[in-house]
Amino acid sequence: MIRIIFTLVAVQLKKFFRQPAILFWAIAFPVVITWVLGVAFDHNGKAEPLKIGLVGVLPDPSPLSELSEVKWIHVSTENDVRKALREGSFSVYITTSGTTPVVHYDPKNSDAKLTYLSLEKQLADRRGGSTLKMEPITQKGARYIDFLLPGMAALSIMNSCIWGIGWGIIEMRMKKMLRRIMATPIPKSAFPIAQFISRYVVSLFELLVLYGFAHFYFGTSIQGSIWGLIAMITAGNFAFGGIALMVGSRTDNTTVGNGLINAVTLPMMILSGVFFSYRNFPTWACGVIQYLPLTLIADSFRLIFNEPVGISAVALPVSILVVTGIITTTMGLRMFKWH
Amino acid sequence: MTAVDSVSITINTGEAVGLLGPNGAGKTTFLEMIEGITPATSGTLRVFGKEWKGHETELRGKIGLCFQETQFMDRLTVLETLRLFASFYRLPSTRADDVIGLVNLTEKKHTYVEQLSGGQRQRVAIAIAVLNEPQLLMLDEPTTGLDPRAREDIWTLIHSLKKSGLTLILTTHYMEEAESLCDRIIMMNRGKIVTDGTLAELHAKNPAPTIVRQSTLNDLFAALTGQDLGKS
Numbered sequence: 001m002i003r004i005i006f007t008l009v010a011v012q013l014k015k016f017f018r019q020p021a022i023l024f025w026a027i028a029f030p031v032v033i034t035w036v037l038g039v040a041f042d043h044n045g046k047a048e049p050l051k052i053g054l055v056g057v058l059p060d061p062s063p064l065s066e067l068s069e070v071k072w073i074h075v076s077t078e079n080d081v082r083k084a085l086r087e088g089s090f091s092v093y094i095t096t097s098g099t100t101p102v103v104h105y106d107p108k109n110s111d112a113k114l115t116y117l118s119l120e121k122q123l124a125d126r127r128g129g130s131t132l133k134m135e136p137i138t139q140k141g142a143r144y145i146d147f148l149l150p151g152m153a154a155l156s157i158m159n160s161c162i163w164g165i166g167w168g169i170i171e172m173r174m175k176k177m178l179r180r181i182m183a184t185p186i187p188k189s190a191f192p193i194a195q196f197i198s199r200y201v202v203s204l205f206e207l208l209v210l211y212g213f214a215h216f217y218f219g220t221s222i223q224g225s226i227w228g229l230i231a232m233i234t235a236g237n238f239a240f241g242g243i244a245l246m247v248g249s250r251t252d253n254t255t256v257g258n259g260l261i262n263a264v265t266l267p268m269m270i271l272s273g274v275f276f277s278y279r280n281f282p283t284w285a286c287g288v289i290q291y292l293p294l295t296l297i298a299d300s301f302r303l304i305f306n307e308p309v310g311i312s313a314v315a316l317p318v319s320i321l322v323v324t325g326i327i328t329t330t331m332g333l334r335m336f337k338w339h
Numbered sequence: 340m341t342a343v344d345s346v347s348i349t350i351n352t353g354e355a356v357g358l359l360g361p362n363g364a365g366k367t368t369f370l371e372m373i374e375g376i377t378p379a380t381s382g383t384l385r386v387f388g389k390e391w392k393g394h395e396t397e398l399r400g401k402i403g404l405c406f407q408e409t410q411f412m413d414r415l416t417v418l419e420t421l422r423l424f425a426s427f428y429r430l431p432s433t434r435a436d437d438v439i440g441l442v443n444l445t446e447k448k449h450t451y452v453e454q455l456s457g458g459q460r461q462r463v464a465i466a467i468a469v470l471n472e473p474q475l476l477m478l479d480e481p482t483t484g485l486d487p488r489a490r491e492d493i494w495t496l497i498h499s500l501k502k503s504g505l506t507l508i509l510t511t512h513y514m515e516e517a518e519s520l521c522d523r524i525i526m527m528n529r530g531k532i533v534t535d536g537t538l539a540e541l542h543a544k545n546p547a548p549t550i551v552r553q554s555t556l557n558d559l560f561a562a563l564t565g566q567d568l569g570k571s
Contacts, residue, residue: 175410176409177411179376180404180406183404183406184399185396185427185429
Protein backbone atom coordinates (compact mmCIF):
# COMPACT_ATOMS: atom_id res chain seq x y z
CA MET A 1 0.00 0.00 0.00
CA ILE A 2 2.74 2.48 0.95
CA ARG A 3 4.66 1.56 -2.19
CA ILE A 4 1.57 2.18 -4.32
CA ILE A 5 0.98 5.59 -2.75
CA PHE A 6 4.67 6.45 -3.09
CA THR A 7 4.66 5.46 -6.77
CA LEU A 8 1.47 7.41 -7.45
CA VAL A 9 2.87 10.51 -5.73
CA ALA A 10 6.10 10.18 -7.73
CA VAL A 11 4.13 9.86 -10.98
CA GLN A 12 2.02 12.92 -10.17
CA LEU A 13 5.12 14.96 -9.37
CA LYS A 14 6.85 13.82 -12.57
CA LYS A 15 3.76 14.75 -14.59
CA PHE A 16 3.78 18.18 -12.98
CA PHE A 17 7.46 18.99 -13.34
CA ARG A 18 7.71 17.63 -16.88
CA GLN A 19 5.21 20.14 -18.28
CA PRO A 20 6.89 23.53 -18.70
CA ALA A 21 3.61 25.30 -19.42
CA ILE A 22 2.04 24.12 -16.18
CA LEU A 23 5.22 24.96 -14.30
CA PHE A 24 5.01 28.49 -15.64
CA TRP A 25 1.37 29.00 -14.70
CA ALA A 26 1.61 27.32 -11.33
CA ILE A 27 4.91 28.78 -10.14
CA ALA A 28 6.26 31.63 -12.27
CA PHE A 29 3.01 33.40 -13.06
CA PRO A 30 1.89 33.96 -9.41
CA VAL A 31 5.38 35.34 -8.67
CA VAL A 32 5.18 37.72 -11.64
CA ILE A 33 1.69 38.92 -10.74
CA THR A 34 2.71 39.39 -7.10
CA TRP A 35 5.64 41.49 -8.26
CA VAL A 36 3.49 43.57 -10.63
CA LEU A 37 0.80 44.31 -8.06
CA GLY A 38 3.39 44.77 -5.33
CA VAL A 39 5.13 47.42 -7.41
CA ALA A 40 1.84 49.07 -8.27
CA PHE A 41 0.67 49.48 -4.72
CA ASP A 42 3.95 49.75 -2.84
CA HIS A 43 4.56 53.02 -1.06
CA ASN A 44 7.89 52.21 0.56
CA GLY A 45 6.25 50.47 3.48
CA LYS A 46 4.02 53.40 4.34
CA ALA A 47 0.24 53.44 4.14
CA GLU A 48 -1.01 54.47 0.73
CA PRO A 49 -1.99 58.14 0.78
CA LEU A 50 -5.62 58.86 0.03
CA LYS A 51 -5.96 60.37 -3.43
CA ILE A 52 -8.60 63.06 -3.18
CA GLY A 53 -9.59 65.65 -5.72
CA LEU A 54 -9.84 69.25 -4.54
CA VAL A 55 -11.93 71.83 -6.36
CA GLY A 56 -10.94 75.28 -5.16
CA VAL A 57 -8.82 76.03 -2.10
CA LEU A 58 -9.26 74.72 1.41
CA PRO A 59 -10.24 77.43 3.92
CA ASP A 60 -7.51 78.42 6.31
CA PRO A 61 -7.55 77.08 8.94
CA SER A 62 -9.21 73.78 7.96
CA PRO A 63 -8.93 70.38 9.63
CA LEU A 64 -8.48 68.90 6.19
CA SER A 65 -5.32 70.81 5.48
CA GLU A 66 -3.74 69.28 8.58
CA LEU A 67 -4.02 65.74 7.24
CA SER A 68 -0.68 64.35 6.17
CA GLU A 69 -1.85 61.07 4.67
CA VAL A 70 -3.79 62.68 1.86
CA LYS A 71 -2.52 63.38 -1.63
CA TRP A 72 -4.53 66.33 -2.95
CA ILE A 73 -5.13 66.37 -6.69
CA HIS A 74 -6.07 69.93 -7.59
CA VAL A 75 -8.70 70.37 -10.28
CA SER A 76 -10.32 73.60 -11.31
CA THR A 77 -13.31 72.89 -13.56
CA GLU A 78 -16.16 70.44 -13.60
CA ASN A 79 -14.74 68.98 -16.79
CA ASP A 80 -11.44 68.24 -15.03
CA VAL A 81 -13.36 66.50 -12.25
CA ARG A 82 -15.26 64.35 -14.73
CA LYS A 83 -12.06 63.51 -16.59
CA ALA A 84 -10.28 62.54 -13.39
CA LEU A 85 -13.22 60.41 -12.25
CA ARG A 86 -13.41 58.80 -15.68
CA GLU A 87 -9.72 57.96 -15.67
CA GLY A 88 -9.79 56.85 -12.07
CA SER A 89 -7.25 59.46 -10.92
CA PHE A 90 -9.44 59.82 -7.84
CA SER A 91 -12.83 58.54 -6.80
CA VAL A 92 -13.52 61.14 -4.09
CA TYR A 93 -13.34 64.89 -4.43
CA ILE A 94 -14.00 67.87 -2.19
CA THR A 95 -15.59 71.17 -3.12
CA THR A 96 -15.01 74.19 -0.96
CA SER A 97 -17.45 76.73 -2.29
CA GLY A 98 -19.41 77.01 1.00
CA THR A 99 -18.23 77.33 4.55
CA THR A 100 -18.12 73.57 5.04
CA PRO A 101 -16.16 71.41 2.63
CA VAL A 102 -18.37 68.93 0.83
CA VAL A 103 -17.11 65.46 0.00
CA HIS A 104 -18.44 63.92 -3.20
CA TYR A 105 -18.27 60.21 -3.97
CA ASP A 106 -20.35 57.38 -5.37
CA PRO A 107 -21.49 55.24 -2.40
CA LYS A 108 -21.82 52.29 -4.79
CA ASN A 109 -18.09 52.44 -5.50
CA SER A 110 -16.42 50.41 -2.73
CA ASP A 111 -13.04 52.06 -3.36
CA ALA A 112 -14.58 55.52 -3.02
CA LYS A 113 -16.48 54.53 0.09
CA LEU A 114 -13.29 53.21 1.68
CA THR A 115 -11.48 56.44 0.85
CA TYR A 116 -14.29 58.49 2.38
CA LEU A 117 -14.35 56.38 5.55
CA SER A 118 -10.55 56.63 5.88
CA LEU A 119 -10.75 60.38 5.47
CA GLU A 120 -13.51 60.63 8.06
CA LYS A 121 -11.52 58.46 10.49
CA GLN A 122 -8.38 60.58 10.07
CA LEU A 123 -10.41 63.68 10.85
CA ALA A 124 -12.12 62.04 13.81
CA ASP A 125 -8.76 60.91 15.23
CA ARG A 126 -7.47 64.47 15.08
CA ARG A 127 -10.50 66.46 16.12
CA GLY A 128 -12.61 63.97 18.04
CA GLY A 129 -15.40 64.31 15.54
CA SER A 130 -15.87 64.64 11.82
CA THR A 131 -17.21 67.81 10.27
CA LEU A 132 -17.47 66.42 6.75
CA LYS A 133 -20.60 66.88 4.74
CA MET A 134 -21.14 64.19 2.17
CA GLU A 135 -22.90 64.48 -1.16
CA PRO A 136 -23.26 61.38 -3.30
CA ILE A 137 -22.21 61.52 -6.93
CA THR A 138 -25.30 60.75 -8.96
CA GLN A 139 -24.74 62.52 -12.24
CA LYS A 140 -24.17 60.23 -15.20
CA GLY A 141 -20.58 59.92 -16.27
CA ALA A 142 -19.12 60.28 -12.80
CA ARG A 143 -20.39 57.13 -11.07
CA TYR A 144 -18.43 53.92 -10.64
CA ILE A 145 -20.71 52.14 -13.12
CA ASP A 146 -19.69 54.76 -15.69
CA PHE A 147 -16.07 53.75 -15.07
CA LEU A 148 -16.80 50.02 -14.93
CA LEU A 149 -19.12 49.56 -17.93
CA PRO A 150 -16.69 50.79 -20.63
CA GLY A 151 -13.95 48.64 -19.09
CA MET A 152 -16.21 45.60 -19.15
CA ALA A 153 -17.16 46.31 -22.77
CA ALA A 154 -13.46 46.47 -23.70
CA LEU A 155 -12.79 43.27 -21.78
CA SER A 156 -15.66 41.61 -23.63
CA ILE A 157 -14.04 42.43 -27.00
CA MET A 158 -10.68 41.06 -25.86
CA ASN A 159 -12.08 37.83 -24.44
CA SER A 160 -14.42 37.30 -27.34
CA CYS A 161 -11.59 37.56 -29.88
CA ILE A 162 -8.83 35.79 -28.01
CA TRP A 163 -10.93 32.86 -26.86
CA GLY A 164 -13.24 32.75 -29.87
CA ILE A 165 -10.59 33.00 -32.58
CA GLY A 166 -7.37 31.95 -30.82
CA TRP A 167 -8.75 29.03 -28.88
CA GLY A 168 -11.10 28.09 -31.71
CA ILE A 169 -8.18 27.75 -34.15
CA ILE A 170 -6.11 25.72 -31.69
CA GLU A 171 -9.03 23.37 -31.13
CA MET A 172 -9.64 23.01 -34.86
CA ARG A 173 -5.98 22.21 -35.43
CA MET A 174 -6.00 19.70 -32.60
CA LYS A 175 -9.06 17.98 -34.07
CA LYS A 176 -7.35 17.99 -37.50
CA MET A 177 -10.17 20.09 -38.91
CA LEU A 178 -7.79 22.73 -40.24
CA ARG A 179 -5.98 20.03 -42.17
CA ARG A 180 -9.30 18.80 -43.54
CA ILE A 181 -10.26 22.31 -44.62
CA MET A 182 -6.83 22.88 -46.15
CA ALA A 183 -7.37 19.80 -48.33
CA THR A 184 -10.26 21.56 -50.10
CA PRO A 185 -9.86 24.29 -52.74
CA ILE A 186 -10.85 26.99 -50.21
CA PRO A 187 -8.93 30.28 -50.66
CA LYS A 188 -6.65 30.41 -47.63
CA SER A 189 -7.61 34.00 -46.83
CA ALA A 190 -11.28 33.01 -46.51
CA PHE A 191 -10.67 31.22 -43.23
CA PRO A 192 -9.24 34.12 -41.17
CA ILE A 193 -11.67 36.59 -42.77
CA ALA A 194 -14.60 34.39 -41.74
CA GLN A 195 -13.17 34.11 -38.23
CA PHE A 196 -12.88 37.89 -37.93
CA ILE A 197 -16.36 38.59 -39.28
CA SER A 198 -18.10 35.97 -37.15
CA ARG A 199 -16.31 37.21 -34.05
CA TYR A 200 -17.23 40.81 -34.89
CA VAL A 201 -20.89 39.86 -35.12
CA VAL A 202 -20.71 37.99 -31.79
CA SER A 203 -18.88 40.93 -30.23
CA LEU A 204 -21.55 43.41 -31.38
CA PHE A 205 -24.24 41.19 -29.91
CA GLU A 206 -22.37 40.84 -26.61
CA LEU A 207 -21.85 44.60 -26.35
CA LEU A 208 -25.47 45.27 -27.18
CA VAL A 209 -26.63 42.95 -24.41
CA LEU A 210 -24.16 44.47 -21.92
CA TYR A 211 -25.09 48.03 -22.79
CA GLY A 212 -28.81 47.22 -22.84
CA PHE A 213 -28.57 45.80 -19.33
CA ALA A 214 -26.56 48.77 -18.02
CA HIS A 215 -28.90 51.24 -19.72
CA PHE A 216 -32.07 49.81 -18.24
CA TYR A 217 -30.65 48.87 -14.84
CA PHE A 218 -28.18 51.70 -14.16
CA GLY A 219 -29.46 54.34 -16.53
CA THR A 220 -26.18 54.62 -18.40
CA SER A 221 -26.18 56.25 -21.81
CA ILE A 222 -23.73 57.08 -24.57
CA GLN A 223 -22.85 60.77 -24.54
CA GLY A 224 -20.34 60.77 -27.40
CA SER A 225 -20.32 59.90 -31.07
CA ILE A 226 -21.92 56.60 -32.07
CA TRP A 227 -19.64 56.53 -35.11
CA GLY A 228 -16.67 56.92 -32.80
CA LEU A 229 -17.97 53.99 -30.78
CA ILE A 230 -18.44 51.86 -33.90
CA ALA A 231 -14.95 52.80 -35.12
CA MET A 232 -13.49 51.81 -31.76
CA ILE A 233 -15.39 48.49 -31.65
CA THR A 234 -14.25 47.68 -35.18
CA ALA A 235 -10.62 48.64 -34.57
CA GLY A 236 -10.60 46.81 -31.23
CA ASN A 237 -11.96 43.65 -32.83
CA PHE A 238 -9.41 43.90 -35.62
CA ALA A 239 -6.48 44.37 -33.21
CA PHE A 240 -7.53 41.53 -30.92
CA GLY A 241 -8.46 39.39 -33.92
CA GLY A 242 -4.88 39.73 -35.16
CA ILE A 243 -3.48 38.98 -31.72
CA ALA A 244 -5.75 35.94 -31.49
CA LEU A 245 -4.56 34.77 -34.90
CA MET A 246 -0.97 34.98 -33.67
CA VAL A 247 -1.82 33.14 -30.46
CA GLY A 248 -3.50 30.34 -32.40
CA SER A 249 -1.13 30.31 -35.35
CA ARG A 250 1.00 27.29 -34.51
CA THR A 251 0.18 25.19 -31.50
CA ASP A 252 -2.10 22.16 -31.42
CA ASN A 253 -1.55 21.59 -27.73
CA THR A 254 -4.36 22.81 -25.50
CA THR A 255 -2.10 23.27 -22.44
CA VAL A 256 0.28 25.47 -24.41
CA GLY A 257 -2.66 27.24 -26.05
CA ASN A 258 -4.27 27.89 -22.69
CA GLY A 259 -0.99 29.25 -21.38
CA LEU A 260 -0.50 31.52 -24.39
CA ILE A 261 -4.00 32.91 -24.10
CA ASN A 262 -3.62 33.54 -20.38
CA ALA A 263 -0.22 35.14 -20.97
CA VAL A 264 -1.89 37.63 -23.31
CA THR A 265 -5.16 38.28 -21.50
CA LEU A 266 -4.34 38.15 -17.79
CA PRO A 267 -1.70 40.91 -17.70
CA MET A 268 -3.97 43.23 -19.68
CA MET A 269 -6.94 42.33 -17.51
CA ILE A 270 -4.93 43.35 -14.43
CA LEU A 271 -3.01 46.30 -15.86
CA SER A 272 -5.41 47.98 -18.25
CA GLY A 273 -7.75 49.55 -15.71
CA VAL A 274 -10.85 47.50 -16.29
CA PHE A 275 -11.87 47.24 -12.65
CA PHE A 276 -9.60 49.83 -11.03
CA SER A 277 -7.56 52.70 -12.38
CA TYR A 278 -4.12 51.93 -13.76
CA ARG A 279 -3.03 55.35 -12.49
CA ASN A 280 -2.00 53.54 -9.28
CA PHE A 281 0.96 52.08 -11.15
CA PRO A 282 4.24 53.99 -11.29
CA THR A 283 4.37 56.78 -13.85
CA TRP A 284 6.82 54.90 -16.09
CA ALA A 285 4.47 51.89 -16.11
CA CYS A 286 1.44 54.07 -16.91
CA GLY A 287 3.31 55.32 -19.98
CA VAL A 288 3.39 51.77 -21.32
CA ILE A 289 0.03 50.60 -20.00
CA GLN A 290 -1.91 53.38 -21.69
CA TYR A 291 -0.89 51.99 -25.11
CA LEU A 292 -1.90 48.38 -24.44
CA PRO A 293 -4.79 47.44 -26.75
CA LEU A 294 -7.20 46.80 -23.88
CA THR A 295 -6.31 50.13 -22.23
CA LEU A 296 -6.79 52.00 -25.51
CA ILE A 297 -10.25 50.50 -25.95
CA ALA A 298 -11.29 50.94 -22.29
CA ASP A 299 -10.10 54.57 -22.12
CA SER A 300 -11.76 55.42 -25.44
CA PHE A 301 -14.99 53.73 -24.45
CA ARG A 302 -14.97 55.75 -21.19
CA LEU A 303 -14.53 58.92 -23.17
CA ILE A 304 -17.29 58.14 -25.66
CA PHE A 305 -19.69 56.81 -23.04
CA ASN A 306 -19.25 59.72 -20.64
CA GLU A 307 -18.36 62.80 -22.68
CA PRO A 308 -20.06 64.46 -25.66
CA VAL A 309 -17.05 63.92 -27.92
CA GLY A 310 -16.90 63.35 -31.67
CA ILE A 311 -15.18 60.62 -33.66
CA SER A 312 -11.98 62.68 -33.85
CA ALA A 313 -11.48 62.24 -30.10
CA VAL A 314 -10.73 58.56 -30.67
CA ALA A 315 -8.83 58.92 -33.95
CA LEU A 316 -5.43 58.23 -32.36
CA PRO A 317 -6.40 55.07 -30.43
CA VAL A 318 -8.33 53.78 -33.47
CA SER A 319 -5.25 54.33 -35.64
CA ILE A 320 -2.97 52.56 -33.14
CA LEU A 321 -5.36 49.61 -32.94
CA VAL A 322 -5.65 49.36 -36.74
CA VAL A 323 -1.86 49.35 -37.08
CA THR A 324 -1.68 46.72 -34.30
CA GLY A 325 -4.26 44.67 -36.20
CA ILE A 326 -2.35 44.91 -39.48
CA ILE A 327 0.95 43.89 -37.88
CA THR A 328 -0.45 41.03 -35.80
CA THR A 329 -2.65 39.68 -38.60
CA THR A 330 0.27 39.69 -41.03
CA MET A 331 2.53 37.96 -38.53
CA GLY A 332 -0.21 35.50 -37.58
CA LEU A 333 -0.82 34.54 -41.21
CA ARG A 334 2.90 34.14 -41.87
CA MET A 335 3.32 31.87 -38.87
CA PHE A 336 0.06 30.00 -39.47
CA LYS A 337 0.28 26.23 -39.51
CA TRP A 338 -2.64 24.40 -41.06
CA HIS A 339 -1.72 20.96 -39.71
CA MET B 340 13.61 10.82 -39.48
CA THR B 341 12.90 9.63 -43.03
CA ALA B 342 9.27 8.50 -43.17
CA VAL B 343 9.19 7.76 -46.90
CA ASP B 344 12.40 6.74 -48.64
CA SER B 345 13.05 6.42 -52.40
CA VAL B 346 9.51 5.45 -53.33
CA SER B 347 8.82 5.28 -57.05
CA ILE B 348 5.39 4.25 -58.32
CA THR B 349 2.79 5.16 -60.91
CA ILE B 350 -0.89 4.75 -60.19
CA ASN B 351 -3.15 4.51 -63.22
CA THR B 352 -6.62 5.96 -63.65
CA GLY B 353 -9.35 3.68 -62.32
CA GLU B 354 -7.04 1.56 -60.18
CA ALA B 355 -7.91 0.70 -56.61
CA VAL B 356 -4.61 0.62 -54.79
CA GLY B 357 -4.09 -0.58 -51.25
CA LEU B 358 -1.13 0.75 -49.25
CA LEU B 359 -0.36 -1.81 -46.60
CA GLY B 360 2.07 -1.81 -43.75
CA PRO B 361 2.44 -1.77 -40.00
CA ASN B 362 2.20 1.39 -37.92
CA GLY B 363 5.10 3.69 -38.77
CA ALA B 364 5.61 2.12 -42.21
CA GLY B 365 5.17 5.53 -43.89
CA LYS B 366 1.71 4.94 -45.39
CA THR B 367 0.12 8.10 -44.02
CA THR B 368 3.13 10.27 -44.88
CA PHE B 369 3.13 8.86 -48.40
CA LEU B 370 -0.57 9.64 -48.68
CA GLU B 371 0.00 13.16 -47.32
CA MET B 372 2.64 13.68 -50.01
CA ILE B 373 0.15 12.69 -52.71
CA GLU B 374 -2.42 14.96 -51.01
CA GLY B 375 -0.01 17.88 -51.27
CA ILE B 376 0.02 18.38 -47.50
CA THR B 377 3.55 17.12 -46.81
CA PRO B 378 6.06 18.16 -49.46
CA ALA B 379 8.62 15.65 -50.72
CA THR B 380 12.17 16.67 -49.77
CA SER B 381 13.50 15.27 -53.05
CA GLY B 382 12.24 13.73 -56.27
CA THR B 383 9.11 14.53 -58.23
CA LEU B 384 5.47 13.91 -57.46
CA ARG B 385 2.81 14.43 -60.10
CA VAL B 386 -0.93 14.06 -59.66
CA PHE B 387 -2.94 13.92 -62.88
CA GLY B 388 0.37 14.70 -64.58
CA LYS B 389 0.83 17.96 -62.67
CA GLU B 390 3.04 19.00 -59.79
CA TRP B 391 1.33 20.47 -56.75
CA LYS B 392 3.06 23.80 -56.91
CA GLY B 393 0.96 26.17 -58.96
CA HIS B 394 -1.92 23.72 -59.36
CA GLU B 395 -3.20 23.45 -55.78
CA THR B 396 -6.76 24.66 -56.37
CA GLU B 397 -7.24 22.58 -59.53
CA LEU B 398 -5.86 19.40 -57.95
CA ARG B 399 -7.76 19.80 -54.69
CA GLY B 400 -10.94 20.06 -56.72
CA LYS B 401 -10.23 16.65 -58.28
CA ILE B 402 -9.23 14.83 -55.10
CA GLY B 403 -11.34 13.48 -52.25
CA LEU B 404 -9.76 12.78 -48.90
CA CYS B 405 -10.77 10.87 -45.83
CA PHE B 406 -8.29 11.24 -42.99
CA GLN B 407 -7.69 9.08 -39.97
CA GLU B 408 -9.75 10.21 -36.98
CA THR B 409 -10.96 13.54 -38.30
CA GLN B 410 -13.29 15.28 -35.89
CA PHE B 411 -15.89 17.75 -37.02
CA MET B 412 -17.24 21.02 -35.71
CA ASP B 413 -19.25 20.82 -32.53
CA ARG B 414 -22.93 21.61 -32.68
CA LEU B 415 -23.20 21.19 -36.43
CA THR B 416 -25.58 18.67 -37.93
CA VAL B 417 -24.60 16.22 -40.66
CA LEU B 418 -26.37 18.36 -43.24
CA GLU B 419 -24.79 21.60 -42.01
CA THR B 420 -21.34 20.01 -42.01
CA LEU B 421 -21.73 18.78 -45.57
CA ARG B 422 -23.13 22.12 -46.74
CA LEU B 423 -20.09 23.82 -45.22
CA PHE B 424 -17.72 21.62 -47.18
CA ALA B 425 -19.90 21.91 -50.30
CA SER B 426 -19.34 25.67 -50.11
CA PHE B 427 -15.55 25.11 -50.06
CA TYR B 428 -15.90 23.32 -53.42
CA ARG B 429 -18.36 26.00 -54.65
CA LEU B 430 -21.02 23.32 -55.04
CA PRO B 431 -24.76 23.96 -54.60
CA SER B 432 -26.01 23.08 -51.14
CA THR B 433 -28.34 20.47 -52.70
CA ARG B 434 -25.22 18.39 -53.36
CA ALA B 435 -25.00 17.82 -49.60
CA ASP B 436 -28.45 16.19 -49.62
CA ASP B 437 -27.45 13.97 -52.55
CA VAL B 438 -24.32 12.73 -50.80
CA ILE B 439 -26.14 12.13 -47.52
CA GLY B 440 -28.38 9.72 -49.43
CA LEU B 441 -25.33 8.09 -51.01
CA VAL B 442 -23.81 7.26 -47.62
CA ASN B 443 -27.17 6.22 -46.12
CA LEU B 444 -27.36 8.94 -43.50
CA THR B 445 -30.66 10.51 -44.57
CA GLU B 446 -32.29 9.68 -41.24
CA LYS B 447 -29.41 11.30 -39.37
CA LYS B 448 -29.00 14.43 -41.45
CA HIS B 449 -30.34 16.70 -38.72
CA THR B 450 -28.31 15.01 -35.97
CA TYR B 451 -25.22 16.65 -34.52
CA VAL B 452 -22.14 14.87 -35.88
CA GLU B 453 -20.74 14.34 -32.36
CA GLN B 454 -23.86 12.32 -31.50
CA LEU B 455 -23.25 9.79 -34.28
CA SER B 456 -21.63 6.39 -33.80
CA GLY B 457 -18.05 5.84 -34.97
CA GLY B 458 -19.21 4.13 -38.17
CA GLN B 459 -21.71 6.88 -38.95
CA ARG B 460 -19.08 9.58 -38.37
CA GLN B 461 -16.77 7.74 -40.75
CA ARG B 462 -19.56 7.75 -43.33
CA VAL B 463 -19.80 11.53 -42.89
CA ALA B 464 -16.05 11.74 -43.50
CA ILE B 465 -16.43 9.66 -46.68
CA ALA B 466 -19.43 11.77 -47.72
CA ILE B 467 -17.23 14.89 -47.47
CA ALA B 468 -14.53 13.10 -49.46
CA VAL B 469 -16.90 12.38 -52.34
CA LEU B 470 -18.81 15.70 -52.28
CA ASN B 471 -16.81 17.04 -55.21
CA GLU B 472 -17.19 13.81 -57.24
CA PRO B 473 -13.41 13.29 -57.10
CA GLN B 474 -11.42 11.53 -59.78
CA LEU B 475 -9.02 10.36 -57.10
CA LEU B 476 -10.28 9.23 -53.70
CA MET B 477 -7.80 8.68 -50.88
CA LEU B 478 -8.90 6.92 -47.72
CA ASP B 479 -6.49 6.75 -44.80
CA GLU B 480 -7.37 3.74 -42.65
CA PRO B 481 -11.09 4.33 -43.10
CA THR B 482 -12.19 1.48 -40.85
CA THR B 483 -9.66 1.66 -38.02
CA GLY B 484 -11.40 1.47 -34.68
CA LEU B 485 -14.76 0.43 -36.10
CA ASP B 486 -16.67 -2.68 -35.09
CA PRO B 487 -17.02 -5.48 -37.70
CA ARG B 488 -20.54 -4.45 -38.69
CA ALA B 489 -19.61 -0.81 -39.22
CA ARG B 490 -16.51 -1.91 -41.12
CA GLU B 491 -18.62 -4.02 -43.48
CA ASP B 492 -20.93 -1.05 -44.05
CA ILE B 493 -17.95 1.11 -45.01
CA TRP B 494 -16.64 -1.63 -47.34
CA THR B 495 -20.02 -1.81 -49.06
CA LEU B 496 -19.96 1.95 -49.47
CA ILE B 497 -16.45 1.94 -50.91
CA HIS B 498 -17.40 -0.89 -53.31
CA SER B 499 -20.29 1.22 -54.60
CA LEU B 500 -18.01 4.24 -55.02
CA LYS B 501 -15.50 2.13 -56.95
CA LYS B 502 -18.15 1.36 -59.53
CA SER B 503 -18.15 5.01 -60.60
CA GLY B 504 -14.66 4.46 -62.03
CA LEU B 505 -12.69 6.72 -59.73
CA THR B 506 -9.11 5.99 -58.75
CA LEU B 507 -8.84 4.79 -55.18
CA ILE B 508 -5.86 4.81 -52.86
CA LEU B 509 -6.49 3.25 -49.50
CA THR B 510 -4.17 2.74 -46.58
CA THR B 511 -4.94 0.00 -44.14
CA HIS B 512 -3.34 -2.56 -41.93
CA TYR B 513 -6.28 -4.89 -42.31
CA MET B 514 -5.32 -7.50 -44.91
CA GLU B 515 -8.84 -8.62 -45.69
CA GLU B 516 -9.84 -5.00 -46.27
CA ALA B 517 -7.15 -4.63 -48.91
CA GLU B 518 -8.07 -7.98 -50.46
CA SER B 519 -11.72 -7.03 -50.57
CA LEU B 520 -11.39 -3.50 -51.92
CA CYS B 521 -8.17 -3.23 -53.90
CA ASP B 522 -6.97 -4.47 -57.31
CA ARG B 523 -3.37 -3.66 -56.58
CA ILE B 524 -1.41 -3.87 -53.36
CA ILE B 525 1.65 -1.89 -52.39
CA MET B 526 3.30 -3.05 -49.21
CA MET B 527 5.45 -0.62 -47.26
CA ASN B 528 7.81 -1.11 -44.38
CA ARG B 529 10.14 1.47 -42.78
CA GLY B 530 9.38 4.00 -45.50
CA LYS B 531 10.17 1.73 -48.44
CA ILE B 532 8.02 -0.27 -50.83
CA VAL B 533 8.66 -3.94 -50.20
CA THR B 534 6.35 -5.28 -52.89
CA ASP B 535 3.88 -4.02 -55.47
CA GLY B 536 1.46 -5.99 -57.65
CA THR B 537 -2.06 -7.22 -58.26
CA LEU B 538 -3.54 -9.71 -55.86
CA ALA B 539 -2.92 -12.54 -58.33
CA GLU B 540 0.69 -11.51 -58.81
CA LEU B 541 1.28 -11.31 -55.09
CA HIS B 542 -0.31 -14.70 -54.47
CA ALA B 543 1.85 -16.13 -57.21
CA LYS B 544 4.96 -14.67 -55.54
CA ASN B 545 4.14 -16.41 -52.33
CA PRO B 546 2.92 -19.96 -52.72
CA ALA B 547 0.48 -21.40 -50.19
CA PRO B 548 2.21 -22.45 -47.00
CA THR B 549 -0.04 -25.48 -46.73
CA ILE B 550 -1.92 -27.58 -49.23
CA VAL B 551 -5.34 -26.83 -47.79
CA ARG B 552 -5.08 -23.02 -47.57
CA GLN B 553 -4.39 -20.33 -50.15
CA SER B 554 -1.63 -17.94 -49.07
CA THR B 555 -2.82 -14.67 -47.60
CA LEU B 556 -1.39 -11.18 -47.87
CA ASN B 557 -0.38 -11.52 -44.26
CA ASP B 558 1.71 -14.57 -45.14
CA LEU B 559 3.37 -12.59 -47.89
CA PHE B 560 3.97 -9.57 -45.69
CA ALA B 561 5.46 -11.77 -42.99
CA ALA B 562 7.71 -13.42 -45.56
CA LEU B 563 8.92 -10.06 -46.91
CA THR B 564 9.39 -8.14 -43.71
CA GLY B 565 9.65 -10.69 -40.96
CA GLN B 566 6.70 -8.98 -39.26
CA ASP B 567 3.22 -10.36 -38.79
CA LEU B 568 0.40 -7.86 -39.07
CA GLY B 569 -2.07 -10.44 -37.86
CA LYS B 570 -5.74 -10.50 -38.63
CA SER B 571 -8.18 -7.75 -37.80
